[in-house]
Amino acid sequence: MTSLRTWRQGLAQGLAIGVLAVAAVLLLDGAMHVLMAQTPFGGPRPSAEPQVGGIVGWLLSKQSEFYREMSSTIRAAKSDGSAVWTLLAISFAYGIFHAAGPGHGKAVISSYLVANQETARRGIALSFASALMQSLVAVVIVGIGAWLLNATAKTMCGAEKTIEIASYALIAAFGARLVWTKGGGFVRSLQRPQPALAIVAAMHHHGHDHHDHGHDHGDHVHDEHCGHSHGPEPSELAGPGGWRRGFGAIFAVGLRPCSGAILVLVFALAQGLFWAGIAATFVMGIGTAITVAAIAVMAVSARDVARRLSGAKEGGGALFMRGVEFAAAGLVLLFGVGLLFGYLAAERVTCF
Amino acid sequence: MRRLLALLLLLAGVPALGPRAAQAHPHVWVTSTSELIYAPDGSITGVRHAWTFDDMFSTYALQGIESKTKGVYSHEELAPLAQTNVESLKEFAYFTFAKADGKKQKFLDPVDYFLEYKGGSLTLHFTLPLKTPVKSKELALEVFDPSFFVDFKLADKDPVKLVGAPAACQVSLQRPTDGTISAQKLGEQNFLNGDNSNFGAMFANKITVACP
Numbered sequence: 001m002t003s004l005r006t007w008r009q010g011l012a013q014g015l016a017i018g019v020l021a022v023a024a025v026l027l028l029d030g031a032m033h034v035l036m037a038q039t040p041f042g043g044p045r046p047s048a049e050p051q052v053g054g055i056v057g058w059l060l061s062k063q064s065e066f067y068r069e070m071s072s073t074i075r076a077a078k079s080d081g082s083a084v085w086t087l088l089a090i091s092f093a094y095g096i097f098h099a100a101g102p103g104h105g106k107a108v109i110s111s112y113l114v115a116n117q118e119t120a121r122r123g124i125a126l127s128f129a130s131a132l133m134q135s136l137v138a139v140v141i142v143g144i145g146a147w148l149l150n151a152t153a154k155t156m157c158g159a160e161k162t163i164e165i166a167s168y169a170l171i172a173a174f175g176a177r178l179v180w181t182k183g184g185g186f187v188r189s190l191q192r193p194q195p196a197l198a199i200v201a202a203m204h205h206h207g208h209d210h211h212d213h214g215h216d217h218g219d220h221v222h223d224e225h226c227g228h229s230h231g232p233e234p235s236e237l238a239g240p241g242g243w244r245r246g247f248g249a250i251f252a253v254g255l256r257p258c259s260g261a262i263l264v265l266v267f268a269l270a271q272g273l274f275w276a277g278i279a280a281t282f283v284m285g286i287g288t289a290i291t292v293a294a295i296a297v298m299a300v301s302a303r304d305v306a307r308r309l310s311g312a313k314e315g316g317g318a319l320f321m322r323g324v325e326f327a328a329a330g331l332v333l334l335f336g337v338g339l340l341f342g343y344l345a346a347e348r349v350t351c352f
Numbered sequence: 353m354r355r356l357l358a359l360l361l362l363l364a365g366v367p368a369l370g371p372r373a374a375q376a377h378p379h380v381w382v383t384s385t386s387e388l389i390y391a392p393d394g395s396i397t398g399v400r401h402a403w404t405f406d407d408m409f410s411t412y413a414l415q416g417i418e419s420k421t422k423g424v425y426s427h428e429e430l431a432p433l434a435q436t437n438v439e440s441l442k443e444f445a446y447f448t449f450a451k452a453d454g455k456k457q458k459f460l461d462p463v464d465y466f467l468e469y470k471g472g473s474l475t476l477h478f479t480l481p482l483k484t485p486v487k488s489k490e491l492a493l494e495v496f497d498p499s500f501f502v503d504f505k506l507a508d509k510d511p512v513k514l515v516g517a518p519a520a521c522q523v524s525l526q527r528p529t530d531g532t533i534s535a536q537k538l539g540e541q542n543f544l545n546g547d548n549s550n551f552g553a554m555f556a557n558k559i560t561v562a563c564p
Contacts, residue, residue: 063377064503071408098377152416154436259379266412 059100066094067260070280074268077276084276091264091280095131095287098260105130105253106292108171108335110299112249115178115328123296126246128289133254135285137163138261139278146266147274153266160262163255165340170252172336177248178329186326189319252336258284378503381406384495385507388561390516391485396561398459398481399448399493400515404507410474413437430467430474437476438462446480447497447504452488459483493559496528504557512559526558 069090077083099106109130113123141163145156261281268277306324310317387400405413417433419425441447442461450457465478495504505527506512512523 059377061377067377067379068381068406071406075407146415150416152433153413154433155416263379263408263412266415267408270411270415 059097063094063097066090066097070264071267074271074273074276077273078271087276087280088283091284092287095284096291099288099291104335104339106295108253108332109249109292110296111328111331113296113300114303115182115325115332116245120297120300122246123300124293126249127293127296130250130254131285131289131292133250134257135261135281137255138257138265138281141257142262142265142269146269167252167256168336168340172333172340174248174252175329175333175336179333182326182329186322189322378500380409380502382502382504383507384504385511387513387515394518395485395487396482396491397485398479400479402475402477404473404475407472410472413474425469427466430469434465434467434476438465438478447495447502448480449494451492452486453490457482457486489563491561495557506557518563521561521563524560528557
C-alpha cells in the first residue's frame with residue numbers, strides 16, 4: 001500500500017516537472033518565433049506594430065519620454081548648472097522604468113537566485129552589484145574610447161559588440177555549470193523513492209527530451225548508476241562559499257553595458273559635461289538596481305512559497321523543489337545560448 | 353493539491369522572467385522624407401530617402417570624426433561615416449519594405465549616399481534602387497524598425513514626393529501615432545477609394561501609391 005502511494009506520488013511529480021519543463025520550453029520557443037518573425041524581410045507581422053498596448057506599452061512610452069529629455073537637459077546644463085539635478089532625476093526614473101521593461105539581466109539574476117537557493121537579501125546585493133558594474137563598464141568604454149583615444153562611434157561599437165558576446169558566453173557557461181550541479185541534486189532526489197525510480201526516470205526523460213538540446217542529461221542519468229560523483233549538496237551552495245558563484249552572476253550580467261548609457265555619455269562628453277554624464281549613468285544604474293532587486297525578491301519569495309506549499313523538506317516536496325531549481329538552472333543556460341546565437345534579441349548595440 | 357498550487361504559482365512567475373517579445377524602446381529617432389522615383393514608362397525604379405537623426409544620436413555618430421573647422425562637417429569629411437551607415441543598414445533591410453500589388457519587392461544596395469550636417473543634426477541621403485522596376489496599380493512602402501530601436505517618423509511637411517510618376521497616381525499616408533489614415537492628395541484626380549480598404553495591418557509609416 002505504501003509503495004503504491006509512493007508510486008502515485010512519483011508519477012504525479014514526474015508529470016508536474018515534465019509540464020514545467022515543457023511550459024518553459026514552449027514559452028521560450030514562442031518568444032523565439034516572435035523574434036524570428038520580426039527580422040527584417042522575414043515578413044513583418046500584424047503585431048509588429050511598435051505601439052505595444054498595456055503595461056509594457058506604457059513603460060516603453062515613459063522610457064522614451066525620459067530618454068528624450070536627457071539630451072535637452074544636458075544641453076541646458078551647459079549654461080545652467082542646476083539642470084544637472086533635473087538630469088539626475090530623469091536618469092533615476094529612466095533606470096527604474098528601463099529595467100522594468102523586458103530584458104535579460106533580471107531574468108538571468110532571478111533564475112540564478114531560484115536555482116541556487118539564494119536569499120532575498122543576497123538577491124538585492126547581487127542586483128545592485130551587477131547594475132553598478134554595468135554603469136562602470138559604460139563609463140570605462142566611453143572614458144577610454146571617446147575621451148582618451150578619441151575613437152569613432154564605429155570603433156566603440158565594435159568594442160561593445162565584443163563585450164556583449166563575452167557576456168552572453170559567460171551567461172551560457174554559468175548556466176551550464178548550474179545545470180550540471182543542479183542536475184546532480186535533482187537526479188539524486190529522483191533516486192530516493194526506490195519503487196518509483198523507473199517510472200519517474202521515464203517520465204523525466206519524456207519531459208526533458210524537448211528541453212535538453214545543449215546538455216546531455218540522458219548520459220548524466222547513466223553516470224549516476226555508475227557511481228559518478230555528484231556536485232555539492234544544495235545546502236552547501238548557499239552560505240558564505242556561495243558568494244564566489246554570486247560574483248560569477250554579477251560579472252556575466254554586468255559586463256554588458258546599456259546602449260542608452262553609452263549614447264548619453266558620448267553626448268555629455270561632446271557638450272563638455274562628461275562628469276554629468278558619468279553621474280547620470282550611475283544614478284541610472286541605481287534606478288535599474290531597484291527594479292531588478294524588486295523582481296529578484298519576488299522570484300525568491302515565489303520559490304519560498306512554492307517550497308512551503310509543496311510540503312515536506314524531503315521526499316516528494318524535496319524532489320519537486322530540486323526539479324524547480326533544475327528548471328531555473330536550465331533557464332539560465334537557455335538565456336545564455338539564446339542570446340549568444342541571436343535567438344533572443346537583447347537591446348541592440350547602436351552600430352550605424 | 354498543494355503541490356499543484358505551487359506549480360501554478362511558479363508557472364505564473366515564468367512569463368514575468370521570460371524575455372517576452374524583447375521590445376526595446378527607441379534609442380534613435382529619425383525624421384524621414386522619401387521620394388519615389390519613376391521611369392518614363394510609369395514603373396517605379398527606386399526610393400530616395402532623407403533621414404534626419406535626433407541630436408543625441410547625431411552627436412554620438414560624429415564622435416571621433418575629424419573636421420577642419422570645429423562644428424562644421426563637409427560631405428567629404430562625413431563620407432566614411434555615410435559608408436558605415438549604409439553598410440550597417442543592410443542588415444536591417446534599410447528599414448524599408450515595399451510591396452507592389454501585394455508582392456514583396458527587393459532592393460539593391462544603396463547608391464548616391466551622403467551625410468549632411470546642419471543645425472546639430474545629421475541627415476543621411478541615399479537611394480535604394482528596386483531590383484526590378486515595377487509597374488503596379490498599388491504600391492505600398494513602409495519605413496519602420498520592427499524591433500523599435502529606431503523610431504521612424506514621417507516629416508510633418510511633404511514627407512513623400514513622387515518624382516516622374518504618371519499624373520493619375522495618388523499618395524496616401526498612414527502614420528503610427530494616431531492610428532488613423534490621413535490621406536494626402538498629391539495627384540490631380542480625386543482620391544480613389546477602391547483599393548485602399550486593405551488596411552487590416554496597421555503598420556507604421558505606411559505610404560501607399562495608387563496608380564489606376
